Amino acid sequence: MGALLKPIEKTLFLIETILLVVFLLAMIFLAFFQVLLRDFFHSGILWADPLLRHMVVWLGFLGAAFAASQGKHFAWEMPRPKNPALGRLLGVVSNLSGALAAFFLALAARQYALEEKTYGHTLFRIGDFSFPSWASADIIWLGFLLVGSHFALRIFTPLQEEMK
Amino acid sequence: MSLFFIGLVALAALGAPIFALLGGLSLFLFHQAQIESSALIIELARLADMPSLIAVPLFTFAGYLLAESNAPQRLLDLAEASLSWLPGGIAVASLGACALFTAFTGASGVTIIALGGIIYAVLTRQGYSEKFSLGLITTTGSLGLLFPPSLPIILYALVARISINKLFAATLIPGFFLLILLSIYAARVSLRGGAPTTPFQWASFKKAVRAAAWEVPLPFLIIGGIYGGIFTASEAAAVMAFYVLAVEILIYRDVKISAVPEVMRKSMTLVGAILIVLGTALGLTNYLIEAEIPNRLFAWLQTHISGPHEFLILLNVFLLIVNMVEIFSAIIIVVPIIVPIALKYGIDPIHLGSLFLLNLEIGYMTPPMGLNLFLSSRRFEKPLSELYRAAFPFWLILAFFLMLVTYFPGLSLWLPRVLKIQ
Numbered sequence: 249m250g251a252l253l254k255p256i257e258k259t260l261f262l263i264e265t266i267l268l269v270v271f272l273l274a275m276i277f278l279a280f281f282q283v284l285l286r287d288f289f290h291s292g293i294l295w296a297d298p299l300l301r302h303m304v305v306w307l308g309f310l311g312a313a314f315a316a317s318q319g320k321h322f323a324w325e326m327p328r329p330k331n332p333a334l335g336r337l338l339g340v341v342s343n344l345s346g347a348l349a350a351f352f353l354a355l356a357a358r359q360y361a362l363e364e365k366t367y368g369h370t371l372f373r374i375g376d377f378s379f380p381s382w383a384s385a386d387i388i389w390l391g392f393l394l395v396g397s398h399f400a401l402r403i404f405t406p407l408q409e410e411m412k
Numbered sequence: 413m414s415l416f417f418i419g420l421v422a423l424a425a426l427g428a429p430i431f432a433l434l435g436g437l438s439l440f441l442f443h444q445a446q447i448e449s450s451a452l453i454i455e456l457a458r459l460a461d462m463p464s465l466i467a468v469p470l471f472t473f474a475g476y477l478l479a480e481s482n483a484p485q486r487l488l489d490l491a492e493a494s495l496s497w498l499p500g501g502i503a504v505a506s507l508g509a510c511a512l513f514t515a516f517t518g519a520s521g522v523t524i525i526a527l528g529g530i531i532y533a534v535l536t537r538q539g540y541s542e543k544f545s546l547g548l549i550t551t552t553g554s555l556g557l558l559f560p561p562s563l564p565i566i567l568y569a570l571v572a573r574i575s576i577n578k579l580f581a582a583t584l585i586p587g588f589f590l591l592i593l594l595s596i597y598a599a600r601v602s603l604r605g606g607a608p609t610t611p612f613q614w615a616s617f618k619k620a621v622r623a624a625a626w627e628v629p630l631p632f633l634i635i636g637g638i639y640g641g642i643f644t645a646s647e648a649a650a651v652m653a654f655y656v657l658a659v660e661i662l663i664y665r666d667v668k669i670s671a672v673p674e675v676m677r678k679s680m681t682l683v684g685a686i687l688i689v690l691g692t693a694l695g696l697t698n699y700l701i702e703a704e705i706p707n708r709l710f711a712w713l714q715t716h717i718s719g720p721h722e723f724l725i726l727l728n729v730f731l732l733i734v735n736m737v738e739i740f741s742a743i744i745i746v747v748p749i750i751v752p753i754a755l756k757y758g759i760d761p762i763h764l765g766s767l768f769l770l771n772l773e774i775g776y777m778t779p780p781m782g783l784n785l786f787l788s789s790r791r792f793e794k795p796l797s798e799l800y801r802a803a804f805p806f807w808l809i810l811a812f813f814l815m816l817v818t819y820f821p822g823l824s825l826w827l828p829r830v831l832k833i834q
Contacts, residue, residue, distance in 0.1 A: 269679055272473060276657060279466060285644065298644055302460045307469055308691070311684020312431075312724035320681050321429035322689060322741050342427040349432030353692070356449035360457070363450055384460065388453060395688070403727050 257401050261317065264394075268310045275303050290336035298372040306341045307389030316346060350396030357389035375379055413753055416440055421781030430686075430741045434692040439700050449623075459691050462577055463646060469683045470649035474564075474656040475517030476679035481666035484513060484526045486624040493620040497612040502538045505607065506531045507552060507594055511587070512631060514556030516652075524553040531700030532792065537605045546557035546788060547802035551594070551810070553784035554776035557769060560635055561652070564739060565770055566645060566766050571747045576645040581828040582762045583769055586817050588768075593809055596728050604701070626659045639831060686740050697748035706752040713753065720757040724767070724818050727754070731771035732778055733781040739772050739783070766824035767817050777803050787790045 277294055285292045313323045323342060330334050361382055368381035424433055435558050438452050449525040459465060474478055478484075491505035498504060510531070514523045528549045550583045557564055560580040569576040601607075621628065637643040643651065660667050667675065675733050700706070727750065733740045747768070754764045776784045788803075789796050 250440065265673055265677060267700060269676055272676050272680065275466070276473075276650065276653045278652035279646070281471065283643070283647045283650050285648075298460075299465055303651065304455075304465050304469060305460050305687070305691075307680055308459070308684050308687030311469075311680035311682070312688040313684065314677055314681040315685040315688075318681060319621070321431060321685050323427045323429050324424050334638075338427055340424070345428035345432045346434075349435040352449075353435045353453075356439065357453045357456075359448065359452035360453035366465065384641050385453075385457065388457060 251252055253401055253405050257317065257398075257405055260394075260397070260401075261301075264310055264313055266305065268314075271307050271310070275300060295372040295374045299374075299379075302371065305384075306387055306391070309387070309394065312391070313394045313398050316350075316395050317402065319402065321346065340403055343399045347396045347399035347403070350392045351397060353379070354389045354392035354396060357385070357392055361385035361389055413444070422613060424519050425634060431688040431692045434633075434689065434745070438692060438696040438699065441696070445699070450645070452692075455695040455698050458690040458694060459687065462570060464566065464570060464644070465646075465687075467561070467576070467649035467679065468644075468651040468686065469564065469567070470646075471516075471561050471563060472683050473676060473679040474653045474711060476522070476675050477656050477660055477667060477672075478513075479517050479522045479526045480671070480675050481660040481664060483624075483627055483660070483666070485530060486627060487513060487618070488527065488530055489532070490620040490624050490628070493613070493617040496610045498599065499609055499617070500607065501609055502534055502601035503540065503548060503598035504595040505546075506535065506548060506786070507591060507598065509550075511556040511559060511591055514552070514554060515562045516556070517560035519669075522809060523556070524549060524791055525805050525830070527639075528788065529554075539605060541605065543798075543802045544601055546607075546792060546794065547806050548598070549792075550777055550784045550799055550803040551787040551806040553787060554773045554795060555591070556587075557773045558583040558590065558766075560584070560638055561645065562649060564592075564668040564743060564769055565765075567740060567743050568747060568769060571690070571744055572751050573695070574761050574765060575834060576761055576826045578636055578833045579765045579830055580645070581833050582640075582766045582824040585827050586766055586770060586813070586823050589816075590810070590813050594806065595689045595808055596658070597805070605650050608656070608831030611791060618668065622623065626663055630655065641833075670817055686744075690744050693744045693748075700749065701752075702748075706749050710753045710756050720759055721819070723757045725760070728767070728771060728818060731768060732775055739775065742772070742775075743768075756816060760821060761824060762828060763824045767814065770810075770814050770817050774807065774814060777807055777810075779803075 278293075279300055282292055282296045282300075312321070317412075328340065364382040364385040366381075368385070370378045371381050371384060372379050387391075420433055420437060424430075428706060435452075439449055442449055442452055467623050475807070488505070488509045491509040492502060495501040495505040495508070505525075507666060510527055513527055517523060517526075522699075529551070531549055532545050535548065536542060540548075552612065560583075565579050565583060566576055569579045591624050620686050630652065634648050637651070638645060661672065713723065717726060731742075731746070734746055750768075751761060755761065779785060780796070785796055785799045785803065788794070788799050
């Protein structure tokens with residue numbers, strides 16, 4: 249089972265890394281450029297601040313996905329049991345609870361996204377392109393789904409550090 | 413209902429992620445109160461309405477990049493060249509370098525990993541005992557937590573909904589006093605043990621300044637910019653992330669471009685772990701406030717504790733226990749509950765922030781669970797019991813200082829008042 253799932257995990261890892269690097273670099277340059285514009289030219293890009301605020305959330309979900317794949321989510325750290333079978337069982341409990349919580353949160357977020365599609369509004373405009381609130385809401389449930397998938401994968405595949 | 417809570421506690425004990433516990437609890441409580449589960453996500457989506465939140469990923473990335481470069485070594489060389497003429501100078505230099513490094517790396521535990529080995533070698537070479545050296549390193553892992561732009565200060569201000577810049581100013585004086593107290597202790601140990609001093613040498617000082625020439629302006633740029641009212645915390649984070657990226661990759665070339673994605677991934681893993689807890693906790697704390705839990709807790713407390721002084725003692729004991737477990741989650745979960753209660757006892761929220769953060773700093777090195785103790789134990793391959801003993805004198809100094817910060821609010825409130833920070 250683990251061998252079957254490893255390629256999926258590797259592909260996800262690659263896509264997430266590319267997205268993370270692009271988002272974080274864009275965020276650094278855009279935020280810095282905005283400071284320059286504000287402090288030296290007393291102006292700024294109108295859409296930059298709301299876009300940056302939303303990008304923090306998107307980056308947060310990507311980071312949370314990595315944390316799930318590496319077992320780095322905050323948890324009450326117990327001393328590692330000496331019995332490997334018990335250790336494995338604790339790992340399954342932790343990953344299963346992470347996966348279940350993330351999937352239920354994804355369901356709640358999906359409901360929120362549907363409500364936003366009905367009553368939502370425009371978050372910001374870049375030229376003629378307007379970014380609707382439901383698109384941002386969609387990212388939240390997709391984010392939880394991604395985090396949940398990593399937890400679920402971890403039940404069957406070993407830690408990424410161990411794979412390396 | 414009680415079965416559900418027992419299940420949650422059991423899952424927590426078995427190592428379930430904190431966000432899963434918070435999310436599960438929130439969904440359950442919302443369901444019980446017949447509130448749509450989407451209301452929980454409405455609260456989570458409010459993360460995108462927090463303009464200062466961008467400071468969290470940007471400062472964290474810049475800190476991780478600094479830790480990955482040779483900046484820690486350059487910083488220590490500079491501190492050593494500046495202070496080794498003093499009795500206990502090397503120890504004081506180590507304290508200063510670590511404080512600055514911890515502040516800039518978000519107090520995420522990287523100081524002990526990045527600087528611990530170098531400092532241990534320098535201190536033992538100078539004749540300091542192994543016990544003192546280990547104690548000092550274990551303490552310094554969280555020493556910069558009170559200095560801007562430390563991540564816990566930003567997170568506390570965000571969660572407590574107070575001004576980040578005001579809290580930066582409030583913790584600065586306690587941070588410096590603590591550094592001075594620890595320096596006095598180090599000098600005393602040095603004088604008693606006869607650790608040698610070396611005369612100040614302009615040549616090595618100039619060499620160290622030249623080597624760190626691009627990093628020396630960073631604290632002045634960031635801290636000066638924030639206190640001077642030039643930058644907000646989020647603007648300072650943007651400047652720092654850009655500056656560190658340019659300096660470490662293009663000028664020093666300590667970190668290869670190919671290694672940057674790994675640094676980004678590591679730093680955003682921490683950010684993701686924080687934000688998902690923050691996001692799921694927003695709904696829960698909103699529920700708790702709607703259910704008037706802080707008010708009920710206050711009413712109950714008032715029957716046992718009448719004045720603010722007793723409340724502060726109880727709070728300090730409670731925080732030391734909670735903060736030992738996990739500091740970022742502690743901030744996110746505990747702060748929304750204690751802030752309204754402390755307000756009712758007449759405690760200034762800025763003063764509360766200052767003592768909460770000092771508690772965090774002590775929690776990092778409080779046995780049996782403090783993170784610094786584990787990190788030092790892993791880094792130096794020493795049993796935990798040895799580290800408990802090594803860190804104890806330092807812990808006593810910090811605990812004494814906590815009493816001062818607790819009962820002399822002026823230590824925290826004076827600077828924000830003088831600087832007129834809103």
